[in-house]
Amino acid sequence: MLLRVEDIHKRYGKEEVLCGVSFGMMKGETKVIIGPSGTGKSTLLRCINRLTPADQGRVWLEEEEITHTRTNINKIRAQIGFVFQSFNLFAHLTALGNVRIGPMKVKRMKKDDATRLAREELDRVGLADKADAYPAELSGGQQQRVSIARALAMFPKLILFDEPTSALDPELIGEVLEVMVSLAKEGMTMLVVTHEMGFARAVADEIIFMENGVIVEQGTPTQMFTNAKHQRTGEFLNKISELYGETG
Amino acid sequence: MLRATLINIKLLIGLIAVGYIFGTLVALLQVYGGKVLGTIARIYEWIFRSIPALVLIFLFYFGPSKFGMDITGFIAAMFALGFRSSAYQSQIFRGAIQSIPTGQMMAARSMGMSQIRAIFTIILPQAFRLSIPGWTNEFSSVIKDTTLAYAASFNEVLRTARIVYDTDMTLAMTVLVFVAFIFMILTLLGNAAMGLAERRFRIPGLEVPGHEKVRQMSLGSSGLGAFGFRRFWRKTEK
Secondary structure, three states: OEEEEEEEEEEEEOOOEEEEEEEOOOOOOOOEEOOOOOOOHHHHHHOOOOOOOEEEEEEEOOOOOOOOOOOOOHHHHHEEEEEEOOOOOOOOOOHHHHHHHHHHHOOOOHHHHHHHHHHHHHHHOOHHHOOOOOOHHOOOHHHHHHHHHHHHOOOOOOOOOOOOOOOOOOHHHHHHHHHHHHHHHOOOOOEEOOHHHHHHHHHHEEEEEEEEEEEEEOOOOHHHOOOOOOOHHHHHHHHHHHOOOOOO | OOHHHHHHHHHHHHHHHHHHHHHHHHHHHHOHHHHHHHHHHHHHHOOOOOOOHHHHHHHHHHHHHHOOOOOHHHHHHHHHHHHHHHHHHHHHHHHHHHOOOHHHHHHHHHOOOOHHHOOOOOOOHHHHOOHHHHHHHHOOOOOOHHHHHHHOOOOHHHHHHHHHHHHHHHHHHHHHHHHHHHHHHHHHHHHHHHHHHHHHHHOOOOOOOOOOOOOOOOOOOOOOOOOOHHHHHHHHOO
8 A cells, every 4th residue: 555544634723624534545546536625625635745734643655654743754745746726836946947956955866867857857748848937937737737747856656636727727727637647647646636527537546525524435437427325426526527527 | 535435335245244144034033933933033123123223333332342342343333233234134035035925835845845945945045036126225225324333433434524524624515425425326336236136136927016127037047045145246246
């Protein structure tokens, strides 16, 4: 098991956002988390790499317990990519600079090697020609692809995607999903919070449906779309497919 | 008298350097220092923002001798005005730091950078650029403060002027107008240099509103940390 999440709880003030979430991921799997907004999907992702500390519960990356207080969290985070809804590129660095800064500053890679690696990763997301552009000079879709390249350059064991296409104009969603689909096919382990059902259908090994801080149901896309056990799952899937279509 | 002007310039560079180092530190402590260190930084800022510059100079000049330390007027003035400037500069930096979207800090942390490393590689290089306009303002303010060092009895420009017109009172107006002229020129040059720096370090998408009309220039390499200060001087000297 590559990632094991066990009974995660998180509350903000009085409100309990996560009420005991558990699941696991094997190497090379792609799992998609869906659910109405405010059900703790993003919080769950942040609890996995401790950007938000969980109140209770444990998380393991392979044999190492991430949630253990004595774990060197920076070392763990270097192995887990994180792609944000709002890209969060470093505004003072070019696309190339954004991709190579992790290898250079976290992994102490030499600048030449990091540059070569960064160019390869930019090429992988189709942006080799934008290496010298600053984030403000790129479209949202391009920025998100740079941020995926930035994650890839760290050779992560797993990448967490937090609604990677939700901040994008509709015509830019496709290029980002395309990159994500090819990553999934190459065997990258990915945990994706998204409303893109087309993507989920195409590459997800499993869909996890969350509501009110718990996992309501999980299963393969076919099973979830055609044969949902819970009424809520079916309702939600229908509504979301209607809203977002099945592109991607 | 022009030689005395050089002393003012030296004092200016010294006090800005002191102000820059402590200002950055105070700003960082205020933003990231937590409760205790943040409060200390705020008290520091409050003290040095509330005491009149002249009083500070006197305190720094005469204070240490009470403890048997003998410091020169130059050093006293440099630190008195430097600490004072750091209190103002800290607020320029703090504003700049806080205007950087928090998501960038999160992204840096999520790839395994420690907070300190993220501050130096991600936050400061941007905050530095964003604070150049505020810094220009601070510069033209402190350059005039250097004449207050007159009180610490060393031969900066105003004191030298006084020595000249003390010997011949009819020269007073001429000499003082000359002093005024010197400062007008210095301010002009300084502002031009800062404008140059602003263009030199310009990055698309990282401008202070109202200052983005400058000609587009791209930057060769990435970082400009606290260490960038040195590089900044070297670059502007060219």
